[in-house]
Amino acid sequence: MSHAPTAAAAETDEEYAAAEEAHGIAVRQIGEVVMDIRNITLRFGGVTAIRDISFDIREGEIRAIIGPNGAGKSSMLNVINGFYHPQDGEIWYRGKKRGPMKPHQIARLGIARTFQNIALFKGMTTLDNIMTGRLTKMRRNMIWQALWTGPAEREEIEHRAAVEKIIDFLEIQSIRKTPVGRLPYGLQKRVELGRALAAEPTLLLLDEPMAGMNVEEKEDMCRFILDVNDEFGTTIALIEHDMGVVMDIADRVVVLDYGQKIGDGTPDEVRKNQAVIDAYLGVSHD
Amino acid sequence: MTDATPSMVERLTRTGVTVRGIHLGPGALLGLGAAAVVLLVLAVQGLLIDVFFWEVVISGLLAGVMYALVALGFVLIFKSSGIFNFAQGVLALFAALTLVGFQTGQVPFAHLLSWILGIEAHHWGDGFGTILALVFSLVVMIALAWLIVRVVLRPLVNQEGIMLFMATIGLAFVLEGVGDLMWGANVKALDVGLPQGPSDTIIDATGMFVEKIEISAAVVAIVLVIALTLFSQYTRMGRALRAVADDHQAALSVGISLETIWWIVWSIAGLVALVAGVMWGAKLGVQFSLSLIALKALPVLMLGGFTSIPGAILGGLIIGVGEKVFEVYVGPMIGGATENWFAYMLALGFLLFRPQGLFGEKIIERV
Numbered sequence: 001m002s003h004a005p006t007a008a009a010a011e012t013d014e015e016y017a018a019a020e021e022a023h024g025i026a027v028r029q030i031g032e033v034v035m036d037i038r039n040i041t042l043r044f045g046g047v048t049a050i051r052d053i054s055f056d057i058r059e060g061e062i063r064a065i066i067g068p069n070g071a072g073k074s075s076m077l078n079v080i081n082g083f084y085h086p087q088d089g090e091i092w093y094r095g096k097k098r099g100p101m102k103p104h105q106i107a108r109l110g111i112a113r114t115f116q117n118i119a120l121f122k123g124m125t126t127l128d129n130i131m132t133g134r135l136t137k138m139r140r141n142m143i144w145q146a147l148w149t150g151p152a153e154r155e156e157i158e159h160r161a162a163v164e165k166i167i168d169f170l171e172i173q174s175i176r177k178t179p180v181g182r183l184p185y186g187l188q189k190r191v192e193l194g195r196a197l198a199a200e201p202t203l204l205l206l207d208e209p210m211a212g213m214n215v216e217e218k219e220d221m222c223r224f225i226l227d228v229n230d231e232f233g234t235t236i237a238l239i240e241h242d243m244g245v246v247m248d249i250a251d252r253v254v255v256l257d258y259g260q261k262i263g264d265g266t267p268d269e270v271r272k273n274q275a276v277i278d279a280y281l282g283v284s285h286d
Numbered sequence: 287m288t289d290a291t292p293s294m295v296e297r298l299t300r301t302g303v304t305v306r307g308i309h310l311g312p313g314a315l316l317g318l319g320a321a322a323v324v325l326l327v328l329a330v331q332g333l334l335i336d337v338f339f340w341e342v343v344i345s346g347l348l349a350g351v352m353y354a355l356v357a358l359g360f361v362l363i364f365k366s367s368g369i370f371n372f373a374q375g376v377l378a379l380f381a382a383l384t385l386v387g388f389q390t391g392q393v394p395f396a397h398l399l400s401w402i403l404g405i406e407a408h409h410w411g412d413g414f415g416t417i418l419a420l421v422f423s424l425v426v427m428i429a430l431a432w433l434i435v436r437v438v439l440r441p442l443v444n445q446e447g448i449m450l451f452m453a454t455i456g457l458a459f460v461l462e463g464v465g466d467l468m469w470g471a472n473v474k475a476l477d478v479g480l481p482q483g484p485s486d487t488i489i490d491a492t493g494m495f496v497e498k499i500e501i502s503a504a505v506v507a508i509v510l511v512i513a514l515t516l517f518s519q520y521t522r523m524g525r526a527l528r529a530v531a532d533d534h535q536a537a538l539s540v541g542i543s544l545e546t547i548w549w550i551v552w553s554i555a556g557l558v559a560l561v562a563g564v565m566w567g568a569k570l571g572v573q574f575s576l577s578l579i580a581l582k583a584l585p586v587l588m589l590g591g592f593t594s595i596p597g598a599i600l601g602g603l604i605i606g607v608g609e610k611v612f613e614v615y616v617g618p619m620i621g622g623a624t625e626n627w628f629a630y631m632l633a634l635g636f637l638l639f640r641p642q643g644l645f646g647e648k649i650i651e652r653v
Contacts, residue, residue, distance in 0.1 A: 081539065107541030119536035121529045132529045136541035138522055156522070195540060 028230055030251060031059030034203060035080070035237075040089035042075055049075040050086070051259045057203065062229050063237045064250035068279060071256040073239045074116060077205050080237070081113050082106040108136050112201035114192045116208045116239075122181035126191050129180055130166060133198025134159040166194050170224060186217040193224060197232075204228070206238035210245060218242065222249055247271065255279070313640025324611075341494045342614050343607055348500030350606020351507045352569070355562040356579055357586040357598040358507075359555045362514065364592045366527035366551045369439075369450040373458035375580020377427075377556060380461050382563030382572045383469040384426050386476050388419035394468045416478050420560070427556030435548045443544060444534050462577060471574065476567035503565040507599070510561060514554070515595055527551060585633035591643025600644060605629045 035057040042050040050072045057063045065073045078084040080091065082103040091098045093109065101109075112133070121129050138155060167173055170190050175183060180191050189209060196204055209225065210218045226249055228234050240246050246253060247267040255263035255276045262275040270276055359374040371377075387394060391413030399405045414422065438453050481498035488496045518524040530537045530547045538544060566576055582605075590601025609628040617624045636643065 083535070083538070102543070103538035104541045104543045107539060113539050115535065115539075119533045119539070121532035121536060123532055124525075124528060128525060128528075132525060132537075132540050132542075135522070135526060152522075195536075199540065 028060065028233075030061045033057070034059045034094060034235055036092040037076075037080070038090045038092065040076070040079055040086045040091070042072075042079060042084055042086045049259050050079070050256075052089075053256070053259075053261045054089075055254045055261065055264055057235060057237055058252075059235055060229070060233055061235060061251040062225070062249055063235075064246045064253045065237065065239045065256065066241075066243075066246055066253055067256035067262075070258075072259040073256055074207055075259075076256070077113065077207050077237070077239060081111060081205055107199065110199070110202035111205065112196035112199040112203075113205035114189070114196050114207060114209060116211065118185075118188045118192055120180045120188055120192055120195070123179060125177050125179055126172060126183075126194075127163065127167070127176050129191055130163045130194045130198045131159065133195040134163065136199050137162075162200075163198055166197050169197075169227070170194050186213050186220075189213070189217075189221065190224070193221075197228065197234075200232075201234060204234050204236045206236060206240075208239050208241065210240060210242055218245065225249060313636065316635070316639055337493050340492075341496070342610050344494060344496055345500070346607035346610030347603055348497070348504055348606070349610065350603035351500070351504045351599075352562075352565055352602075353579075353582050353586050353606055354599045354602025355503065355507050355510075355558065355565060356583040357590065357602055358511065358514070358595065359558040359562065360583055360587055361590075361592060361595055361598045362518075362558060363551055363555050364531075365518070365595075366531050367450075367548055368447055368531045369454060370447070370592070371555065372451065372454040372580070373461055374555065374559060374583070375577040376458045376461045376465070377430075377559035378563040378566065378579070379572070379574065379576040380430070380465045380563075381423060381427055381556065381560040382476060382567035382576060383465050383474075385419055385423040385478075385560070385564065386474045386567070386572050387469045388422050389413045389416065389476075389478075390474075392469060397470070398467060420478070420564075423560055424557060427560055428553045431552035431556050432549055434552055435545055439548055440545060458577070462574065466574070473571050473573040474567075476564065476572050478564055478568060480568055482568075499565070499568055506561060506565070510558065511595060511599060514558075518595075523550065582629060585629040587643070588633040588636050589643055591645045594643070594645035597643055597645030605632065608632060 033056045036054075037056065038054050040050055040053050041048065053072075053076065065076060067073050075084060079086050082101050082105070085100060121132065124132075138159065167176060170193065172187065172190055172194065175187060175191075180188055183191065193206070193209065196206075206225070210221050213221060222245060225236060225238070229236050238250075250267055252265060253263070253267055253270045254261060255270055255273070257275075257279040262279055263270050263273040265273070356375060356378060359377065360371060363369055363371040363374070386392075391409045391411040393399070393407050393410050396408045399407065413419065434457065438457055439450070442450055442453060480502050483498060484495050485498045485501065488494055518527060526537070526542050526547055527550070529540070529542060530544060534544060537547075562579075563572075563576065566579055570576065586598060586601040586605050588601075589604055590597030590599070605628075609625045612628050613622070613625045
């Protein structure tokens with residue numbers, strides 16, 4: 001009889017995975033396409049930020065979007081999340097074509113995100129910030145809320161419990177009641193991730209989750225991203241500049257340059273792609 | 287070495303004393319000092335046992351409540367949407383005009399109708415009762431809030447605060463014009479059944495002369511403040527409001543609809559404007575100078591801080607009492623009419639020493 005899948009019982013990763021499978025614990029699996037981005041073109045006046053880009057995101061994978069500065073990565077994320085409306089192209093989400101939607105409606109579809117320049121509610125505490133992430137999950141109406149009784153109170157307690165789990169997961173118990181404006185940068189990024197997780201997203205968009213962090217903070221953030229993907233089965237699309245990180249954690253990578261797609265595939269395939277090498281290292285024009 | 291000698295700014299911010307863990311900065315010290323001097327002078331004159339003095343103080347307090355009612359509308363919108371709403375005073379005027387219109391059965395846009403269509407209909411009947419008129423006025427204010435969000439604010443999502451501020455200045459002028467066009471420019475009496483005249487009970491008990499309407503205003507203001515504080519601090523909607531005030535983009539990304547929140551905020555501001563309009567209208571009559579009471583709210587806000595509801599109340603009270611006492615006791619010595627400028631001078635003093643107000647959030651810029 002095999003042992004329960006604990007770290008102590010398994011000598012190697014393979015053994016651990018095998019033990020997990022034997023006990024019927026979900027093994028990380030890449031499934032169907034959740035989001036299909038087809039021929040997106042986005043223009044700002046005369047500037048074309050994104051030109052005819054298509055790629056897909058599969059269920060349960062970590063999908064990285066990389067490229068030099070100004071390649072259109074953040075614009076792409078803003079299109080997915082509804083801040084920008086592309087002039088051309090379609091986005092198919094869970095097998096259905098997505099019509100023109102507002103960002104708050106898209107959030108309700110289960111797409112949560114973080115921002116390149118942290119966008120937290122600076123005057124509010126860590127707890128309140130993460131609680132706002134639960135807004136899409138709350139059902140009781142305003143009148144109940146105003147009376148603050150009965151079902152509304154029960155619901156608040158339920159959500160608070162869910163938020164406490166996230167706080168434990170991200171190891172930020174000690175800053176629960178601190179206004180986030182006072183926290184150091186690395187912790188703010190972590191709180192922002194917490195707020196996105198609180199919505200229990202099916203697709204999580206991370207815009208440079210590790211920008212401006214030191215090595216230790218980066219390692220922590222990597223671990224959280226992998227754990228979120230692994231334990232909750234959350235599909236993640238992330239933009240990141242740190243190549244080491246991207247090659248380590250991403251399942252597939254799409255490479256953009258000057259608003260166009262120049263590569264798409266596993267980290268190994270992308271690394272060997274000549275167009276990608278040229279974009280990153282530069283190419284002599286003689 | 288800069289380490290050894292603290293800069294001017296540092297020395298200024300460090301001055302002050304700490305009493306039992308409560309730090310009093312230079313602004314607080316100055317305020318306390320001034321208050322102490324005033325009290326001392328008054329005590330010397332034996333005024334503290336003078337009934338007339340207390341009458342002045344109480345009438346100041348009650349006037350302060352009226353200022354606070356207007357300031358409250360500003361604070362609510364500023365706190366929850368980051369917009370400084372210059373149109374709050376005009377909103378109060380518009381609410382009062384609408385209320386009188388419903389009460390007296392006026393036909394809105396009567397002059398416009400007679401000019402364009404030749405219809406001569408200025409009254410449609412005897413008007414509604416007070417309660418019904420209040421309800422309909424509130425409905426109009428909520429509809430107006432919706433219109434403001436759709437027409438003025440929606441195109442300005444993610445813009446700087448100053449843009450939104452400019453938009454509200456425009457809104458103030460438009461609303462004033464629309465109010466004029468809709469209900470006419472004449473001065474109207476407003477009677478919502480609030481008790482008028484001095485309170486006999488208080489005169490008999492203490493010999494002081496206190497207006498009944500000001501007591502009602504105080505009671506209404508207290509109820510309103512408690513309700514609004516509970517709403518903004520302890521409900522999910524309150525949390526969403528604070529979130530929107532902090533960051534539009536982030537609020538959108540967690541599924542908050544900006545338009546809905548703004549609509550709610552402006553509706554609440556409309557409610558506060560209605561209450562302020564009723565109180566001021568009952569006191570002074572409904573006239574276009576009502577929109578100027580908004581200007582009196584500015585020094586109140588500078589004292590109380592733009593983000594604090596208790597601050598708006600206390601700021602209103604300080605200014606109300608301050609200007610009455612100053613007018614009565616110091617005014618005659620320097621030629622009178624000090625009520626016109628006292629509040630602004632006080633606010634100026636605060637801007638110099640404590641720009642965030644008494645209760646405002648301290649402005650700390652990280653570099």
